[in-house]
Amino acid sequence: MxxxxxxxxxxxxxxxxxxxxxxxLPDVARKAGRIVRxxxxxANDATGRLQAELGPEFADLDLRNPRxxxxxxxxxxxxxxxxxxxxxxxxxASGLAAAAPSIAATADTTLVGxxxxxxxxxxxxxT
Numbered sequence: 055m056x057x058x059x060x061x062x063x064x065x066x067x068x069x070x071x072x073x074x075x076x077x078x079l080p081d082v083a084r085k086a087g088r089i090v091r092x093x094x095x096x097a098n099d100a101t102g103r104l105q106a107e108l109g110p111e112f113a114d115l116d117l118r119n120p121r122x123x124x125x126x127x128x129x130x131x132x133x134x135x136x137x138x139x140x141x142x143x144x145x146x147a148s149g150l151a152a153a154a155p156s157i158a159a160t161a162d163t164t165l166v167g168x169x170x171x172x173x174x175x176x177x178x179x180x181t
Contacts, residue, residue, distance in 0.1 A: 070082070070083075111127075
């Protein structure tokens with residue numbers, strides 16, 4: 055998790071001895087161990103509660119990688135449902151792409167000299 059090298063651990067131990075002294079160091083280490091154990095218990099309890107509340111479909115929930123979790127549980131099911139629709143609309147999209155240059159050329163020739171206006175309504179009360 056922290057990727058500490060042996061030299062870095064040795065430097066931390068020397069700093070701990072200098073800061074706390076050799077007499078208080080065992081007591082400080084014990085208290086730090088208790089705090090880490092308490093925080094780990096809280097994190098595991100929160101993970102267990104979250105999995106219990108979400109139900110059996112999220113039983114394999116892995117909170118270490120949130121991006122993978124969101125992709126697996128939210129994005130992938132929606133994309134699976136959209137695949138048939140994408141396959142159905144693919145021929146239409148290719149036909150529109152082929153017709154787009156001719157439509158753009160027609161629009162440019164008809165709007166030469168005319169003022170282009172926006173079709174989006176502005177609602178001053180909405181802002």
